[in-house]
Amino acid sequence: MIKDAWTFKPFSAAPIALMDEQGNWVADFPLELPPDFLRGLYRDMLAARLLDEKFVILIRTGKTSFIAPHAGHEAAHVGIAHAMQRGHDWLFPYYRDMGLMVAMGMPFKEIFGQMLGNAADPAKGRQMPSHPGSRALNIFTVCSAIASHIPPAAGAAVSMKLKGTGQVSVCTFGDGATSEGDWYAGLNFAAVQGAPAVFACLNNRYAISVDLSHQTAAHSIADKAHAFGIPGYRVDGMDALASYFVMREVIERARSGHGPALVELEVYRYGPHSSADDDLRYRPKEEVEAAKKRDPIERFRRLLEKQGLWNLEWEERLRADLKARIDRALEEAEAMGEVPALAMFDDVFAEPTWNLIEQRALVQEELR
Amino acid sequence: MIQAINAALDEEMARDARVMVLGEDVGKRGGVFLATEGLQQKYGPDRVMDTPLSEAAIIGAAVGMAAHGMRPVAEIQFADYVFPGFDQLVSQAAKLRYRSGGQFTAPMVVRMPSGGGVRGGHHHSQSPEAHFAHTGGLKTIVVSTPYDTKGLLKSAIRDDDPVIFMEPKRLYRALKEEVPSEEYLIPIGKAAVRREGSDISLISYGGSMIETQKAAEELASVGISAEVIDLRTVMPWDKEAVLNSVAKTGRVLVISEAPRTASIASEVAATIAEELLDQLEAPPLRVTGFDTPYPYAQDKLYMPTVTRILNAAKRALDY
DSSP states (O other): OOOTTOSOOSSOSSOBOSBOTTOOBOOSSOOOOOHHHHHHHHHHHHHHHHHHHHHHHHHHTTSOSOOOOOTTOHHHHHHHHHHSOTTTSEEEOOTTOHHHHHHHTOOHHHHHHHHHTSTTOTTTTOSOSSOOOBTTTTBOOOOSSTTTTHHHHHHHHHHHHHHTOOOOEEEEEEGGGGGSHHHHHHHHHHHHHTOSEEEEEEEOSEETTEEHHHHOOSSOSGGGHHHHTSOEEEEETTOHHHHHHHHHHHHHHIIIIIOOEEEEEEOOOSSOSSTTOOGGGTSOHHHHHHHHTTOHHHHHHHHHHHTTOOOHHHHHHHHHHHHHHHHHHHHHHHHTOOOOGGGGGTTSSSSOOHHHHHHHHHHHHHHO | OHHHHHHHHHHHHHHOTTEEEEETTOSSSOOTTSTTTTHHHHHOTTTEEEOOSOHHHHHHHHHHHHHTTOEEEEEOSSGGGOGGGHHIIIIIITTHHHHTTTSSOOOOEEEEEEOSSSSOOGGGSOOTHHHHHTSTTOEEEEOOSHHHHHHHHHHHHHOSSOEEEEEEGGGTTTOOOOOOSSOOOOOTTOOEEEEOOSSEEEEEOGGGHHHHHHHHHHHHHTTOOEEEEEOSEEETOOHHHHHHHHHHHSOEEEEEEEESTTOHHHHHHHHHHHHHGGGOSSOOEEEEEOSSOOOSTTHHHHSOOHHHHHHHHHHHHHO
């Protein structure tokens, strides 16, 4: 099933990494990516990190009700996004994927609109924060029910195959999702159909407070691919280039008719599960600090520097530019104001039913 | 009714290449009740897709297919087995349009044989329509005649939103009716007046239409004129048709074999009480199944019997 030409071997004992902690390229093939592409990966990771920091300010100032910190996931996010044909392929993300949204090209203003639940949100403030989506970018709207987006990702992939569109359906989720029935149902269905789907687990070792040893007795999440008859890859998800190259390979593999793959990207979330969580109750501070020493952005910065693609002046200019864009986008989003109250009754169906029309009139009367 | 389902699917698949059927045993076997018989031979295994035994996968994949532009018709072998796929219905299908602000939609149909009367025990006899009706974003149809089945299934397939299509399995081969071979559609959300009457309204749907119509005949034999309304769609149900009838008769029974509490029957009765209290000659009464799991040994007794309907009618008429 797997061509000899493929670079990566599934089911490796250790996570696939292509650069070491010092940013040295250690792969057995040359790094032949354009400088602008490499700088672009760094820019998106940095933007994602700055966005995460901004979200903390939003929650502390009461401007939003919920955040799901994504710092630590940036390398996996940019690797996945840049391996896709953005705007052509479909992404089925989960709630901790704001860095992925950035790398997919979602405007900051829309991201803030979703975080604020206001009129800047293309989804009209229907869901809690950290649940983005974009029809324009083929990003399926995030759903809170864990793993429920996985069978739809499989179904979309089957549709792509039947229509011969040349698209790939990429679906992300956390390690906790791999315990859900929907996960098995979705992967099994896609595998049976040989559909162009890639399932990417961002394994940060914690489903809120429940650590991986309570989630699975398997050696790795990637190993579970055996059960579906598809290849499983274990990747150092703190390595942006390993994330990118493995995802690129399995996406192209799916696109060329070789069926789904499961990729486990081992990451670490630096923050708590959410703004409603205290992670010190279940994981030692030292563990978090140790993970921060493996920071994906710093690691990639070292590589860029060794490649002659980074200097302090560029970094400072980049940071200043991103911060200004983020600040401006937040201001613009805030200026959009609230979603009209009666919009609550829109979009239940294509045409409103009589009960919705009656209930809408009730609220309209109340507001008068 | 089975032939009507098959004809509706065949016509819609021929009309629109986006329409496809998926489910367990729908292909070679043609469905356990043979509703999809012959379709795979005609349209191929891609458009009549035998799936893994997984309701979550069937319904969830249909959501993704629909969002990507197909018009999937998913078959759940028995309505009782919808629950492993319930997350996909309530979390994904029902809410996709709403939670995306209209950016994504899931135009799909989920067909399922429902109801009792076939000695199937509680996991082959339930009527779970209230679960769907209680979930904003789903439309739910429960058919009672072959003619309606074809016209409503075709409408459901063309609808831009997810539609639950429930087929009382005891009616599959119990009724014979001329079903036109030419194209016709029956609108979703419109009830049918099965019998005109002036003394009491009998509001029902699905399998219970059999006993309801028998009860109306018995009432007629003793000089009582019962009007019989078949809701056909239980969400959104036809409030106008129901209120018009009850305003005329002043007395009403709502009859359904689903469990009583928090049921479609309860909803219809409550709405009648809210809107027509001054015109009622008696309280709206429900004649329903019971709040127990469906019992195998009392298969026929669980469903509203003609006697139980007549007793309720007597109570309403004597009030």
